[in-house]
Amino acid sequence: MQTETNKGVTTARIVETRKLGPALRFVLALIVAIIVLLPVIWILSISFKPVEEWKADPPTLLPRRPILDNYKILFRIGNPVGTVREMVSSAEPVNRAFLNSLIIAPISTVASVLIGFCAAYAVSRYQVGGNFMPFFTLTTRMFPPAAFAVPLLFYYSWILRNYLKIDLYDTHLGLILMYTGFTVAFSLWMMKGFIDAVPRHVEEAAILDGASPWRVLFTITLPLVKGGLFATTLFVFILNWTEFLLALEFTSREAITVPVQISRYATAVGEFYGPKAALGIIASIPVVIAGYLIQRHLVTGFTFGMVRE
Amino acid sequence: MADLVHKPSQANATIRVSRLARIINKETNFQIALVAPLQLLLWFLLIVPTIVVLYLSIIAWQPILGDWTKAPIVWLKNYGDVLSDRVFWAALGRTVAVVTIAVSLEFIIGLGLALLFRGDFLAKRILTSVILYPMMLPWVVVGFTFYLLFLPQGPVNYLLRQALGPGAAVSWFKEPLLAFSTIVLADVWQWMPFMFLILYSGLGALPREPVEAAMTLGANRWHIFRHVILPMLKPIIIIALVIRALEAFKIFDLIFIMTDGGPGTSTESISLYIYRLSFEYQRLSYAAAMAVLILLLVTVITRIAIRPLEYHQE
Numbered sequence: 001m002q003t004e005t006n007k008g009v010t011t012a013r014i015v016e017t018r019k020l021g022p023a024l025r026f027v028l029a030l031i032v033a034i035i036v037l038l039p040v041i042w043i044l045s046i047s048f049k050p051v052e053e054w055k056a057d058p059p060t061l062l063p064r065r066p067i068l069d070n071y072k073i074l075f076r077i078g079n080p081v082g083t084v085r086e087m088v089s090s091a092e093p094v095n096r097a098f099l100n101s102l103i104i105a106p107i108s109t110v111a112s113v114l115i116g117f118c119a120a121y122a123v124s125r126y127q128v129g130g131n132f133m134p135f136f137t138l139t140t141r142m143f144p145p146a147a148f149a150v151p152l153l154f155y156y157s158w159i160l161r162n163y164l165k166i167d168l169y170d171t172h173l174g175l176i177l178m179y180t181g182f183t184v185a186f187s188l189w190m191m192k193g194f195i196d197a198v199p200r201h202v203e204e205a206a207i208l209d210g211a212s213p214w215r216v217l218f219t220i221t222l223p224l225v226k227g228g229l230f231a232t233t234l235f236v237f238i239l240n241w242t243e244f245l246l247a248l249e250f251t252s253r254e255a256i257t258v259p260v261q262i263s264r265y266a267t268a269v270g271e272f273y274g275p276k277a278a279l280g281i282i283a284s285i286p287v288v289i290a291g292y293l294i295q296r297h298l299v300t301g302f303t304f305g306m307v308r309e
Numbered sequence: 310m311a312d313l314v315h316k317p318s319q320a321n322a323t324i325r326v327s328r329l330a331r332i333i334n335k336e337t338n339f340q341i342a343l344v345a346p347l348q349l350l351l352w353f354l355l356i357v358p359t360i361v362v363l364y365l366s367i368i369a370w371q372p373i374l375g376d377w378t379k380a381p382i383v384w385l386k387n388y389g390d391v392l393s394d395r396v397f398w399a400a401l402g403r404t405v406a407v408v409t410i411a412v413s414l415e416f417i418i419g420l421g422l423a424l425l426f427r428g429d430f431l432a433k434r435i436l437t438s439v440i441l442y443p444m445m446l447p448w449v450v451v452g453f454t455f456y457l458l459f460l461p462q463g464p465v466n467y468l469l470r471q472a473l474g475p476g477a478a479v480s481w482f483k484e485p486l487l488a489f490s491t492i493v494l495a496d497v498w499q500w501m502p503f504m505f506l507i508l509y510s511g512l513g514a515l516p517r518e519p520v521e522a523a524m525t526l527g528a529n530r531w532h533i534f535r536h537v538i539l540p541m542l543k544p545i546i547i548i549a550l551v552i553r554a555l556e557a558f559k560i561f562d563l564i565f566i567m568t569d570g571g572p573g574t575s576t577e578s579i580s581l582y583i584y585r586l587s588f589e590y591q592r593l594s595y596a597a598a599m600a601v602l603i604l605l606l607v608t609v610i611t612r613i614a615i616r617p618l619e620y621h622q623e
Contacts, residue, residue, distance in 0.1 A: 022430040029425060030432075033439040039498065040442060042464060043454045057462045115346045122343035126336075129344065131619045135612065137347065140355065141555045142607040146584035147600030150593060151361035152354075159357060181354040184347060186552060190507075193548045197514050213339045231510045235503070242447035244562055259447045273457065280450035287445035292438055 047071070047277035054273040070278040094279060097261035102286065104172055104257060105240040108179035112240075113233050115180065116187020121217055123188070124195040125203075134192065137185045149249045152178075156250060170251045178250065179240045186239070187232055194228030195221065230294045241287055258283045365597035372591050380594075387598035396574065397599060400582040403489070407578065408557045411496040415553060416546075418497070419504025423512055424534075426505075444502040452566030455495040459567075485575035488568045492576060495563050500556075504549055511545030512538070544618055551614050558607060579603060 041061070046054060047070050049063040076093045119137075122128040129136075157169045168174030198221060206216045222229070244259040251260060262279050265272055366387055370380035391397055426437065443451065458465050459481040469477040482488050515538065523537045561580040564570060570577035570585075577585075583603075586596040 022428060025425055025428050026430040026432070029422075029430065029436045029440075032422060033436045036440050036443060036498070036502075039454050039458055042458060043450070046457065055460075055462060057467075059462070059464050059467050061464075115350065118343040119347040122340050126340050128340045133344070135615070137351065138551075138555075138611060138615075139604070139608060140351065141552075142611065143604055144559050144561075144580040144583050144600060146561060146580050146587065147362070147596055147603075148358060150587055150596075151358040151365065154361055155357045177350070178354065181350050184350065188347070189548055189552065193511075193545050194514060196544060197516075199516075213336070227510055227513060231506060235506070238445055241445075242449075244447065244449055259449050262447065262449050276453060277457075280446065280453060283450060284442070284446050288438075288442065291441055291445055 043277040043280055046273055047275075047281050049274060051274060070274040071282070073275050074279055074282065094258065094261050094282070097256050097258050098282075100172065100255050101241060101258045104175050104179065104255070105237060105286075108176045108183070108240050109233060109237040111176070111180045112183045112236050113187045113191075113229065116184045116232070117191045117222075117229065118217075119184075120188050120191035120195055121221065124192050125200070134188060137188050140182055140185050145245045149245060152246075153249050170254050172255050174250060175247060175255055175257070178246055179243060182243075182246070183236045183239050187236055190232040190235070191225065191228060194225040194232075198224050234291055234294045237290055238287055241283075362597050362600060365594050366601050367598075368594055370594045372593065387594050388602065390595060391599045391602055396577075396582065397579075399574070400577050400579045401603075403577070404558060404560065404579045407489075407493060407496065407560055408554050411493050411500070412550065412553050412557055414493075414497045415501045415504045416550060418501045419549075420508050422501075422505045423508035426509055427512055441502045441506060443499045444506075446499065448499070448562035449566060451495055451499045452563045455491060455498075455563075456567045459491050482568050483572055485572060488572065488576050492560075492563055492567060495567065496557060496560065500553060503553065507545060507549040508542070511542050511549075514545075515541050547615060547618055551611060554614075555607070555611065 045061060045063055048066040048068070050065055050067050050069070053060070053063060053065070074094045076095075119128075119133075123134050156174060160166045160168060168177065202224070203216050203220055206220050207213070211219075242259055243257070244263065247255075247257040247260045248263065251257065256264075258279075262276065262283065265276055265279060365377075367382055367384050368377070368380040369383045369386070370377050374380060422440065426433065446454075457463055460466070461478065461480055465481070466478040469479065479487060481491050519537050519541065520533060523533045528537070559580050560578045561584065564576055564578050564581055565584075568576045570581050574582075579599075583596050583599055586592045586599070
């Protein structure tokens with residue numbers, strides 16, 4: 001896979017590398033990476049610090065007395081001692097929120113990307129709905145969510161419940177539908193960009209050979225936009241995983257997600273730096289894993305370059 | 310005689326038409342199936358809430374007044390009030406400033422990084438993961454992180470004191486301009502990786518032939534970038550900018566956590582103002598009118614921005 005891709009882009013790369021050596025590129029990239037990482041290192045460090053070090057002056061980059069209590073407390077593992085436990089006793093453990101997020105975010109991401117990809121193909125190849133349809137879809141991202149939350153809540157918890165006998169409030173399905181609906185605009189627009197870049201004659205050749213449109217869509221076009229598809233999936237997953245305001249308004253107990261849980265910790269216990277930092281670190285782990293898995297495809301999956309004229 | 314000539318051709322035409330109809334039908338079915346899920350989802354989710362917002366915006370109602378169906382209709386009065394509201398204009402201006410500054414910085418850094426990462430070098434994959442990390446954090450966490458960094462006794466002030474002497478410490482969240490800068494900085498830190506990811510994917514997706522052709526013709530690197538790569542990248546650039554700008558325009562969580570709009574209301578964004586109007590002051594009609602105005606404004610601007618991407622008669 002690696003070599004195949006390299007062969008594909010070698011010529012284009014020669015131009016770049018001639019001027020800017022790999023060593024210089026590495027140094028520049030390393031500097032950027034370190035700058036980017038510094039704030040993360042700071043919360044990572046806070047998450048291992050005991051309560052008296054959270055606001056220590058002068059601050060230390062590494063915890064002087066590293067502890068795991070901030071993490072243990074989140075899942076109620078063991079019996080952490082001291083002030084931390086008293087501060088956290090009013091907040092719930094994060095197990096349920098974590099499980100909910102692990103169900104809601106991946107399902108709505110797959111649904112959003114699939115629906116968006118199909119619609120993007122229709123828009124890109126057949127101009128279904130003209131210019132209006134993709135634009136109309138984009139309006140879902142234009143409303144300030146703070147303003148949309150009230151009427152949406154009214155719709156979910158009153159109209160749907162009373163007239164259609166569908167209860168979506170505080171359920172997984174309710175959030176999945178909403179997350180799919182509010183991210184599908186991105187799936188559509190991002191995939192449209194990638195599909196537009198695939199030359200049409202590749203598909204036309206297959207159609208002339210007698211392949212059905214569905215076959216062309218999934219066996220010709222889909223593999224060609226794989227890199228874009230993974231990039232879109234990752235982005236939509238991030239949006240769904242980190243969404244805050246809608247989850248806050250539409251869940252109360254059963255379906256709460258990780259960001260809502262983080263905010264509850266914030267309100268329940270004031271300046272609760274250590275466990276909040278620990279929760280922030282934990283909350284980013286699934287996305288980091290997803291990012292790492294997908295990144296292989298991002299790096300090796302730039303297949304557009306291999307479409308031969 | 311004329312009949313004899315006429316009949317076969319008519320039969321031919323009928324056959325041709327029915328075959329065409331079959332193909333069209335098949336094509337249409339395919340196209341409908343492609344967009345149907347999207348349409349169903351959007352109509353199910355959006356149409357009723359949109360009507361509710363529009364209705365709320367033309368009545369004079371607050372939850373305290375009881376049944377909203379009995380509230381008097383005042384038509385455009387709420388809209389007039391919004392347009393003469395100084396706080397609204399200030400929040401709007403501030404939001405536009407955040408969007409412009411943050412998104413420009415994200416784009417410039419992201420494009421630079423994307424070009425840097427086109428070449429091969431040591432540990433490229435790990436460094437890519439590291440640089441993508443900030444966008445994987447929830448907003449709430451990013452806000453909290455930057456809040457900790459810029460606390461009076463936090464690490465940024467500590468470094469300033471070490472470098473410039475004890476007087477160099479700054480109360481970041483007490484000065485409007487400084488508070489504003491920390492918010493922009495947090496937004497850039499979190500979303501620069503997104504620009505990088507999109508532009509990097511876009512660069513990788515470009516066909517090589519035009520670049521090779523330009524090389525053969527002896528164009529230099531700058532010319533290839535400016536006249537070959539950049540125009541081909543334009544659709545992706547526009548999409549990335551529009552997506553980012555739309556999201557940045559709704560900035561809420563970061564400000565909510567870091568400054569809560571303060572000092573005073575000097576860092577209040579339009580989303581935060583609407584949130585306050587709805588949930589703190591309970592002025593739902595007024596907030597709805599403001600939301601509709603914002604939607605109109607954003608719609609017009611977005612419409613202009615994506616014009617180059619639209620399909621014209623071919």
